[in-house]
Amino acid sequence: MALDQATKLQVEKEMLPFLEKGAREDLKLIALRYILETTGSKEGRDFIGEGGKFLSAIYDLTLDTHDKVAKDAYFCLINLSTEDTIAWKLMNVPEKLILNILHRMLKPDCQHADEATSIVANVTRLPGCAKMLAQQILALDSKVTMESIINALCHVKFNKNAKLHYIGPILANLTQVSDIRKVIMDRQRCIIQKLLPFTEFKDSLIRRGGIVGALKNCCFEYDYHSWLLSDEVDILSRLLLPLAGNEEFDEDDMEKLPVDLQYLPPEKEREQDPDLRLALIEAITQLCATRQGRLFVKEKNAYVILRELHKWEKDPHAKLACQKLCEMLISDEPQEGMQDLHKVEVPEDLIAKFDKMDAEMLSDFKEEAEENVQSKSETTESIPPATPAGEQA
Amino acid sequence: MSRSKNPMSDEERAALTKKLSDDLEDFVAERSLAARKRKEKELPDTRSIEEIVEELQSHPAFMQEIDYSKPLHPDVEGLIQLKYESENPTARADSYRDDGNDQFKKKKYAIAIENYTEGIKSKSPDLELNAVLYTNRAAAQYHRQNYRSSFMDCICARKFKPDHLKAIVRGAQCCFQMNKFADCLRWCDTVLMVDPEHQVILELRVRADKRKREQERDERKQALQERKEEAEERKLLQAIKSRGIRLSSVKVSKDSKLDPLLLTALECHNPTGAKVHLDADGNLHWPVLFLYPEFTESDFIHAFFETNCFYDHLVHMFGSEVEPANWDKEHKYKADTIEIYFENKDEEKLYKVNPDHSLLDVLKNKKYEVTAGTPTFILMVKDSKFQKEFLGKYKYH
Numbered sequence: 001m002a003l004d005q006a007t008k009l010q011v012e013k014e015m016l017p018f019l020e021k022g023a024r025e026d027l028k029l030i031a032l033r034y035i036l037e038t039t040g041s042k043e044g045r046d047f048i049g050e051g052g053k054f055l056s057a058i059y060d061l062t063l064d065t066h067d068k069v070a071k072d073a074y075f076c077l078i079n080l081s082t083e084d085t086i087a088w089k090l091m092n093v094p095e096k097l098i099l100n101i102l103h104r105m106l107k108p109d110c111q112h113a114d115e116a117t118s119i120v121a122n123v124t125r126l127p128g129c130a131k132m133l134a135q136q137i138l139a140l141d142s143k144v145t146m147e148s149i150i151n152a153l154c155h156v157k158f159n160k161n162a163k164l165h166y167i168g169p170i171l172a173n174l175t176q177v178s179d180i181r182k183v184i185m186d187r188q189r190c191i192i193q194k195l196l197p198f199t200e201f202k203d204s205l206i207r208r209g210g211i212v213g214a215l216k217n218c219c220f221e222y223d224y225h226s227w228l229l230s231d232e233v234d235i236l237s238r239l240l241l242p243l244a245g246n247e248e249f250d251e252d253d254m255e256k257l258p259v260d261l262q263y264l265p266p267e268k269e270r271e272q273d274p275d276l277r278l279a280l281i282e283a284i285t286q287l288c289a290t291r292q293g294r295l296f297v298k299e300k301n302a303y304v305i306l307r308e309l310h311k312w313e314k315d316p317h318a319k320l321a322c323q324k325l326c327e328m329l330i331s332d333e334p335q336e337g338m339q340d341l342h343k344v345e346v347p348e349d350l351i352a353k354f355d356k357m358d359a360e361m362l363s364d365f366k367e368e369a370e371e372n373v374q375s376k377s378e379t380t381e382s383i384p385p386a387t388p389a390g391e392q393a
Numbered sequence: 394m395s396r397s398k399n400p401m402s403d404e405e406r407a408a409l410t411k412k413l414s415d416d417l418e419d420f421v422a423e424r425s426l427a428a429r430k431r432k433e434k435e436l437p438d439t440r441s442i443e444e445i446v447e448e449l450q451s452h453p454a455f456m457q458e459i460d461y462s463k464p465l466h467p468d469v470e471g472l473i474q475l476k477y478e479s480e481n482p483t484a485r486a487d488s489y490r491d492d493g494n495d496q497f498k499k500k501k502y503a504i505a506i507e508n509y510t511e512g513i514k515s516k517s518p519d520l521e522l523n524a525v526l527y528t529n530r531a532a533a534q535y536h537r538q539n540y541r542s543s544f545m546d547c548i549c550a551r552k553f554k555p556d557h558l559k560a561i562v563r564g565a566q567c568c569f570q571m572n573k574f575a576d577c578l579r580w581c582d583t584v585l586m587v588d589p590e591h592q593v594i595l596e597l598r599v600r601a602d603k604r605k606r607e608q609e610r611d612e613r614k615q616a617l618q619e620r621k622e623e624a625e626e627r628k629l630l631q632a633i634k635s636r637g638i639r640l641s642s643v644k645v646s647k648d649s650k651l652d653p654l655l656l657t658a659l660e661c662h663n664p665t666g667a668k669v670h671l672d673a674d675g676n677l678h679w680p681v682l683f684l685y686p687e688f689t690e691s692d693f694i695h696a697f698f699e700t701n702c703f704y705d706h707l708v709h710m711f712g713s714e715v716e717p718a719n720w721d722k723e724h725k726y727k728a729d730t731i732e733i734y735f736e737n738k739d740e741e742k743l744y745k746v747n748p749d750h751s752l753l754d755v756l757k758n759k760k761y762e763v764t765a766g767t768p769t770f771i772l773m774v775k776d777s778k779f780q781k782e783f784l785g786k787y788k789y790h
Contacts, residue, residue, distance in 0.1 A: 147589065189589045190598055194582070232599050237606075248617075259606050263613040266620075 012053060019057040025066055032061065032072045039079035048076070049086035052093060059097055067111070074115035081122035090119075091129040098123050099136045103144050105164070106152050113162035121166040124173035134177040146174075146183045147191060153207070154194040168210020171195075175217035184214075185224050187232075192218060196238040199280070209276055215239065216279050219286035222342055225293040236287065236297060237261065239280050240305050242271035247308045256301035274315035281306075281321040288328055291339035303329045316365035320358060486515035486522055493529055502533040509533065524554035531563045540570040558587050565597060574605030629671050636677075638756045641738075641764040667695045669766055676700065679752060682769040683710075687779040688720045697752050697768075703733055704748040725774045732780070734771045735761055736787075743787045746770065 017023060018031035035058065038044035048054045058080075061073035080086045091098055098120055105116035124130040137144050152158045153167040174180045184191045198211040215235065218228070228235040237258040244261050246268040248254075254262050271277050284302065288294040306326050313319040338344050346354075401409075440448075449455050453468045465473075489512030496505035509530035517523060531546035547564035550557050565580035581598040584591050633640065667680040678696040685691065694706065707728040709715070717724045733746040737760045746755055755761060756768060773780040 151586075188595075190582075190585055190595055193598075193602070231603060234602075259610040262610045263617050265613060265616065 008047060008050070011047075012051070016053060016057060019054075019061060021060060021064070025069070028061070028064075028069055029066070029072070032058075032069060032076070036072050036076050036079070039076050042083070045080055045083050045086060049080055049083060049089060052089070055080070055086075055090060056093065056095070056097075059095075062101075062112075062116075071112055071115065074112050074119065077119045078115060078122065081119050084126055087123045087126055087129055091123055091126075091132050096136055098129075098133055099142070099144060102133070102137075102149075102170075105162075106144065106148050108159050110159060111161065113159050113164060114166070117162070117164055117166040117170065121169045121173070124170055127176055130173040130176050134174050134180045137174070138179055138183065146180060147189070149174075150184065150191055150194060153211070154198070156203070163204070165204040165207040166210075168198075168204075168207040169213070170210070172210045172213030172217065175214040178221070181218050181221050185218060185221065185227070187227060192228075192235075193233055196233070196235065199238045199242050205273055205276075209273065209279075212242075212276050212279050212283070216283035216286070219283045222290050222340075225287055225290050229287065229293060229296045234258070236284070236300055236302065239283050239287075240302055243277060243280055243309050244268065244305045245270050245308055245312060249304055253301060253304050256299075257305070258300050261305060270309070270312065274318050277309075277313070277315065278318040278321055281318060281325055285321065285325050285328070288325070289340065289342040291333070294328070294333075294341075298329055314369050316362050316369055319365050320362050323361070482515040483517040483519050483522060486512040486517040486519070486526060489515065490522070490526055490529065493526075493533075497529065497533055500536070502536050505533045506530055506537075520553045524550045524557045524560065527553070528557060528560040528563065531560065531567075535563060535567065535570075538570075540567045543567050544571065556587055558584065561587070562591070562594060565594060565601075569597060569601050569604075572604075572608070574601045574608060577601040578605065629669065632671050632675065632677060633669070636753065636757060637759075639759075639762045640766075641762045667693075670696075677753075679756075680767045681752065682767050684769060684771050685720075685726070685773075686771060686783060687773060687777075690718070690720050699753040699756070700751045702749050702751045703746060703755075703770075704728065707731055707748060725777065726772070730774050731772050732775045734773070735769070736771065737762070738764075741787060743771065743784065 015031055015034070018027045019035070020028075023031075035048060035054070039048055048058075058073050058076045062070050062077065064070045064073065077090070081090060101116045102120050104110055105113045105120070107113075110116065120133075124133055136142060137146060137149075149167060149171060152164060153171060158164060175184070184195075192215075195211050195215060198208055199215070201208045201211070215238075218224070219235075227233060237260040240258065241260050244264055246264055246266045249257070271280065284297060284306075288297050303326060306322055306329070310319065310322045310326055313322055333339065334341075334344075450457075451463070451466045451469075453466060453472055456466075456469070489508045493505045493508030493512065496502075496508060509526050512526045513523065513530070527546045527550035531543040531550065534540075534543035534546060544564060544567035547560045547567060550560035551564075554560075561580055561584045565577050565584060568574070568577035568580055578598060578601050581594050581601065584594045585598075588594075669677060669679045671677055677699045679699065681694040681697040683692040683694070692710065697706070711717075711726050711728045711731060713727070718726065731748075733748060734743040735746060735755065736743055739762075740760075742760075744758070744760055752768065756763065761768075773783060
């Protein structure tokens with residue numbers, strides 16, 4: 001459907017009146033159906049997204065009293081928000097459209113809350129959008145608070161008409177912003193603590209993944225490490241638990257582990273998603289960047305969990321990350337002045353050397369994994385489609 | 394002119410006057426006599442000034458504080474009734490709450506509870522007041538360590554006012570005290586919805602979370618322990634089964650699942666708690682009981698290695714270098730004079746045991762059945778009088 005400029009203007013002129021609130025319902029529905037079909041292709045999305053007229057018309061229709069109209073309007077926006085340029089545009093309209101949708105979906109009786117959630121998740125995928133939405137949330141007069149987002153996320157049955165799993169990725173996206181992280185790590189409140197049990201949330205990979213991403217992002221706040229590791233939060237237990245299998249350790253090793261990891265039952269399984277395992281390992285690695293954090297992780301015997309994980313791990317990236325973390329935990333402490341790893345400046349040539357070593361190791365692991373696949377014909381599990389969540393690298 | 398029928402003469406009038414006057418005097422005299430007699434019976438008023446003052450102070454017109462330990466002045470009782478049996482249930486509940494609060498401040502929690510209970514019974518339509526009464530009673534119950542009652546009151550308080558903060562806080566504390574940590578966390582989170590920076594609750598939540606996870610760890614540890622014990626039991630039973638040894642009261646069918654009775658069948662009833670066990674090399678060690686019916690005596694062998702023979706034990710216990718047992722005055726029981734039998738209870742028969750046979754040989758005998766986890770044998774002196782009599786009672790095999 002190649003459209004020249006003149007046709008575009010023509011379509012816009014003819015279609016817009018039918019998308020108005022006061023338009024006849026049946027016509028409105030047909031017009032919207034057409035728009036929805038158009039947004040099915042990249043070209044169509046670019047066309048609809050061009051200029052702001054369609055966007056704001058569709059947005060207005062999400063509040064239409066006719067249920068089908070509202071739903072189709074949401075679907076249009078979901079499709080549109082997969083395009084980076086349109087997502088950016090939606091974020092930048094002066095009416096704070098995305099914040100409004102966010103506010104709407106955080107009400108327990110919201111209709112089409114799942115659709116609304118997908119839009120916000122799609123838009124905040126872009127770091128720039130996440131940053132902008134974060135600023136809007138953090139503004140003094142904001143009608144949305146981080147607490148209300150986390151509250152909805154941590155109440156599995158928050159809205160009986162919606163699952164709201166995609167709040168997970170939204171949170172992961174928002175926590176790329178340091179100020180957001182500091183809000184959810186308010187020491188005077190209990191916010192991040194509520195997220196922790198969800199690292200073992202079996203019902204949804206999306207919700208679990210988003211929360212793990214958010215926790216990992218929080219581990220980048222080095223000043224908060226000692227608090228995160230203290231009894232008040234005890235983040236290490238919850239990061240390690242999904243990485244633990246059903247191995248039995250001798251009494252000595254067992255008693256040193258955090259209580260959550262002691263005497264796990266035979267039916268205990270590891271996190272099934274390799275990306276999540278990688279994120280968890282990376283989060284723990286971040287906690288090891290400070291001397292204090294690293295000593296704590298060593299003391300809690302995280303090593304034995306990671307050692308068993310390393311034996312079991314098939315995914316090359318997760319295995320490499322796990323191996324490097326293990327090595328750090330069993331090696332001697334670095335010399336004075338180099339103990340806070342995140343502050344150590346590594347010369348360029350060394351970085352290149354390390355990268356090369358990593359790449360070699362990775363290809364070894366990949367070969368290994370391929371050999372295994374050949375020897376065992378494994379059934380591949382299908383992973384539900386997830387909106388990509390941009391996490392901090 | 395009319396005249397009265399019986400006009401009274403002067404004499405008659407004078408006589409009547411005198412009689413009336415005499416009657417009056419007699420009456421007065423009688424009354425005064427009665428009064429004097431009454432006074433004689435009564436005790437004289439010996440009260441001191443202080444006592445009179447005290448009596449006056451207990452009169453509601455002068456009193457300053459009610460002392461409930463002494464009997465109440467009837468007038469006070471009346472006033473109390475007026476106060477509490479007010480027509481208005483809210484006013485009544487209100488005064489009970491005030492009194493409850495006074496008692497609470499004095500740490501007289503039992504009395505406070507009674508006051509709040511009366512207040513609740515007033516059935517005031519004021520929801521807030523009822524929530525307060527229940528919450529306050531919950532507080533008093535909590536201080537008396539009646540956590541269950543306190544918790545129930547917190548729930549009742551919230552029926553009247555779901556977001557009554559003090560009730561939710563108290564409820565969280567009760568859950569903690571009752572070791573219900575998961576519930577405690579839920580109540581804490583409810584508090585934090587109302588007041589996200591509630592310091593007491595934030596601290597309680599950390600403690601509850603920690604305790605909850607410790608509790609879960611303990612449960613997992615316990616479960617692991619049980620699984621291990623069960624595996625051990627299975628292994629032991631398998632060892633017994635594979636040797637073809639019969640355990641009484643249990644049918645060991647080929648593919649039956651583990652019968653809990655099977656385990657208890659191995660429980661030994663001897664006070665030392667000795668029990669059949671499997672050593673690292675896969676050999677069984679049995680607790681064994683030797684009975685000496687002649688003297689109603691017995692010996693208990695803690696661990697009889699299954700491949701050891703009976704004679705080894707007899708030599709050890711009754712050999713020539715061993716002191717005879719204190720009941721064996723005549724020194725009749727010697728390794729070579731003893732005969733060993735076992736009893737088959739179903740057949741009521743005794744079977745003779747060859748002392749050169751191992752314990753395992755005997756247990757494998759299809760007539761042998763192990764009862765109470767302890768193989769038992771009867772020992773007698775060969776060809777003795779007692780043996781003959783004893784065997785006579787059985788259908789000796």
